[in-house]
Amino acid sequence: MTRTRRERSRLTRSSARGLVAITASVAAIAAMVVAAPAARAQPSLQVTPLADGLTIPWGVVVAPDGTVLTGERAGRFVAVRPGGQRVNVQADLSKIFAVNEAGLMGLAIDPRFSDTRRVYSCQAEYTVPGAFTLPGSVAEVPLPAPQTGQTVKVVSWRVSADWTQMVRERTLLGGIPVTSAGRHAGCGLAATADSVWVGTGDSATPSVPQDRKSLGGKVLRIGLDGTPAPGNPVPGSVVYSTGHRNIQGIAVAPGSGRVYVAEQGTSRDDELNLIVAGGNYGYKPDRAPLIYDESVPMTDTARVPGAIGPVWSSGATTIATPGIAFLPATGWGPYSGGLVLTALKGQRLVFLKLSDDGRRVVSKTEALEQKHGRLRSAAVAPDGSLVLTTSDGDGADRILRVRWAD
Numbered sequence: 001m002t003r004t005r006r007e008r009s010r011l012t013r014s015s016a017r018g019l020v021a022i023t024a025s026v027a028a029i030a031a032m033v034v035a036a037p038a039a040r041a042q043p044s045l046q047v048t049p050l051a052d053g054l055t056i057p058w059g060v061v062v063a064p065d066g067t068v069l070t071g072e073r074a075g076r077f078v079a080v081r082p083g084g085q086r087v088n089v090q091a092d093l094s095k096i097f098a099v100n101e102a103g104l105m106g107l108a109i110d111p112r113f114s115d116t117r118r119v120y121s122c123q124a125e126y127t128v129p130g131a132f133t134l135p136g137s138v139a140e141v142p143l144p145a146p147q148t149g150q151t152v153k154v155v156s157w158r159v160s161a162d163w164t165q166m167v168r169e170r171t172l173l174g175g176i177p178v179t180s181a182g183r184h185a186g187c188g189l190a191a192t193a194d195s196v197w198v199g200t201g202d203s204a205t206p207s208v209p210q211d212r213k214s215l216g217g218k219v220l221r222i223g224l225d226g227t228p229a230p231g232n233p234v235p236g237s238v239v240y241s242t243g244h245r246n247i248q249g250i251a252v253a254p255g256s257g258r259v260y261v262a263e264q265g266t267s268r269d270d271e272l273n274l275i276v277a278g279g280n281y282g283y284k285p286d287r288a289p290l291i292y293d294e295s296v297p298m299t300d301t302a303r304v305p306g307a308i309g310p311v312w313s314s315g316a317t318t319i320a321t322p323g324i325a326f327l328p329a330t331g332w333g334p335y336s337g338g339l340v341l342t343a344l345k346g347q348r349l350v351f352l353k354l355s356d357d358g359r360r361v362v363s364k365t366e367a368l369e370q371k372h373g374r375l376r377s378a379a380v381a382p383d384g385s386l387v388l389t390t391s392d393g394d395g396a397d398r399i400l401r402v403r404w405a406d
Contacts, residue, residue, distance in 0.1 A: 042367050043333060043351070044405040050387070051080050054397040057389040059107030059121070059189070060377040064114050067163060068387055068399060070377070071121060073103035079163045080399060091157065091166040097124040097150040099182030101201070105152075106248065106377075108189035108196065117159045119166065120196055122187035124152050124178050152176035152187050154198055154222070172196065172226035173238065177203040177216040184216075188250035188261065188324075195229045196222050197240075199247025199261045206286035206293070209243050210304070217244045217283065219261060219275050233278035243281040243304060244273075248322035249377070251339070254329075258358050260311070262324040262341055266294040270321040271310035272341065274358055282307025312352060312361045319346025325378040325386065327351075332384075332404045334363065342375040344391060349375065349402075372400060 050068060057070040057078065066082040069089070075096035077089035096104055102124035110118035127149050154173040157166040176198075178185045184201035191197075202208040202217030209217030212234075219241040221229040228238045249262035259275040273281055282299035285292050301307045314321070323342035330336050338353040348369040352361050368375070376391040386402040 041365070042369075043335075043365060045349075045367050046403040046405040047368070047372065048401045048403075050084070050399040050401050051078065051086055052398045053395055054078065054389075054399070055395050056103075056376075056391050056393050057397055057399065058103070058105050058377060058391075060379045060387055060389050060399065061107045061109040061119065062379050062381040062387055063109060064382055066382055068379075068381075069107065069109075069119065069159075069163075070389055070399060071104040071107055073105070074098045075104050077104075077166055081163065087163050089159075089163060089166050092168055093123075095125040097126050097178070097182070099124075099180070100185075101246075102150070102152070102178050102182035102185035105185065105187045106189040106199075106250075108191040110191055111193050117161070118169070119157045119159055120172070120189055120191055121155050121157060122152060122189050122198065123155060124150055124182070124185055124187075127151050148180045150178055150180070152178050152185055152200065154189065154196060154226075170226070172224075173198065173215075173220070173222055175215055176200050176220075177205065177208060177214060179203050179205065184246040186216075186247055188248050190250045190252050190259070192252055192257075194224065196224065197250050197252065197259055198222065198238075199244070199250040199263075201246040201248075202244065202283070202285075204292055206291060209245065209283045209285065210280075212237075212239055212242060215239070218242055219244065219247065219250070219259070231277075240277060241275050241279045241281060243279075243283045243307060245283045245285075245298065249324035249341075251324045251326055253326050253339075253358065256358060260324060260339070260358075262321045263298070263310075264320050264322065265298050265314060265318045266296075268314070268316050268318055269298040269310075270314040270318050271298055272312040272321075272324070272339075272352070273308070274311050276308065279308045280304055280306065282309075311354065311359060312364075314346075319348065319350075320344035321346075321350070322376050323378040323388075325380050327386070328380060328384040330384070333406050335365070335404075340378060340386065342378050342388065344374040344376060347372070347374055349388075368402075372398075 056073040068080040075093035079087040106122040108120040156169040183204040186201035188199035198220040221240040263271045282304040287293040335351040341350040353363040374391040
C-alpha cells in the first residue's frame, strides 16, 4: 500500500519522538548508573596474626609505640608488644557484668597517651553486690528483661610503662542502661583532645531510644572530667543525638572532626550514620501491641518526623557491623582516607570512600569474606596498618594485622 506524503510525514515525526523518548530513557538510566556508588573488585590484603587463643576480644586500640591492647568481654585486658610479646595485663575487673552482649566492651586511647598513659573503657558492671543474672541465651530471656543491679559505665585507666598493670582512675559516666538479658548494651568509644564520644545501645527496651532522659540508644559526649561537654545540644546534658538501636562502633574523622557510628540493624539495614548535634536517627520500637517491635524501620520517618537517614545501609540483609575505623591518607589504594566497617554475621570488611561533605558513599568494596571468621573491632596502628579482633568465642579468637597489598 502506497502512503501519502502527509502519512509519511506523520510516521517520520512519530519515529523521531520515539527515538527521543528512548534516548532520554537511556540517558536517565545512564545517569542513575553514574550516580550509584562504584563497586570495585575485591582488593588483595595481607593478613598477619598477632595473637590467638582469645575469647571474644571486644574493643581494640593501638598505642603510639605500636602496642596493641584489647579487652575480652568476660573481663581481661591483653596487650601485644611491638616485638610480639603477649602480656596479660593486671586490672581490677571484678565487677564486670558479662552476659550476652554486655561485658568489657569498647576501648579508646587518649590522644596524648604518651604523656597521660590513659585508656578509656566502656563496661557493664554490677552495681548491687550479689546481683541476680539470668542464665542462658537472649532467647531464654523475656523482653523487656528486668533491671537487677547492673549498668554500663565509661571508665578511665592509667597504664603502667611496662604494660603489666592498668589502674582504675575513675568512672567518667555511669547510668547507661543494660538489663539482666545483656542485650543491646552497646558500647562504642572514641576520644579526642577535649571529649569522649560514647555510642550506646537501647537495652532492648521500647521507650529508650526516643527518651531524652535515658542514656541508652544515644550518642553521648562528655568532657575528659566526665561532665557534659561544652557545645552539647542541651546545656548540662551529655546527650548529643537520639533514636539509635545498638551502637558498638564510633569514630571521629581525621581533619574534619565529623563523628560517625556503625549501628547494627534489625532484620535489615545495618547503618553508617553521620552524627549531627541534636539529631534524631529514627529508631522507635515502641509500636503496639508488641512489647519491643523490631520490625519497625531503622530510620522510621513516618513515626519520627525529621529522622535523619544513614550515609550507608546494608539493605535487605544485615551483616552486623560493630566496628569502624578511618584509614590513613596513604597506603590503602583508592580507599586511602576512607573508612572501613567490620562485620560479624557477614564475616568481612566493607571499605567505603565518602564524598567531600561526608554525606554519601562514592565507592565501596568488600574483602576477607568468610576467611577469618566474625570480625568485630578495628583500629589503625601508627604504621598505617589495620588491627582487627575476631569474635568466634571458645578460645579461638585472634588479633589480626591487615595491610593493603594491591
